[in-house]
């Protein structure tokens with residue numbers, strides 16, 4: 698188990714464009730996915746991108762666990778996206794209040810407007826290509842994590858910073 702520190706804004710790695718993952722070294726990919734998964738669970742977050750553990754590589758994970766506030770319909774098990782490409786966005790956009798593990802350890806939240814559906818092409822944990830059409834919370838997570846691979850964070854995207862709020866420390 699290797700829980701990595703979640704890199705916080707101000708660190709240059711969050712502002713770089715991530716590079717494609719080389720598919721030659723399967724052992725290195727396995728380790729990277731394990732570190733990302735462990736860090737995702739420790740945080741705990743609904744998504745994590747490699748730059749958030751200090752690695753400028755095009756890979757992110759999503760996982761929507763059941764919580765007191767989240768209904769069972771939204772639950773979605775762990776997904777791996779290696780070298781992803783969002784190939785289609787819906788015209789319809791919706792606003793969701795988002796937080797980010799790299800923005801004060803997911804303690805600041807604010808409204809972000811994004812397309813409500815996306816289509817993504819990527820490789821899974823076995824390096825098998827897949828095509829996924831996503832909507833709801835998953836579509837938002839995919840776009841949020843994909844932004845991390847472009848060097849974009851939600852701070853750049855809040856539609857109205859007057860509507861941001863802070864969760865007090867646990």
Ligand SMILES: [Zn+2]
Nearest residue numbers: 796797798799
């Ligand atoms: Zn984030």
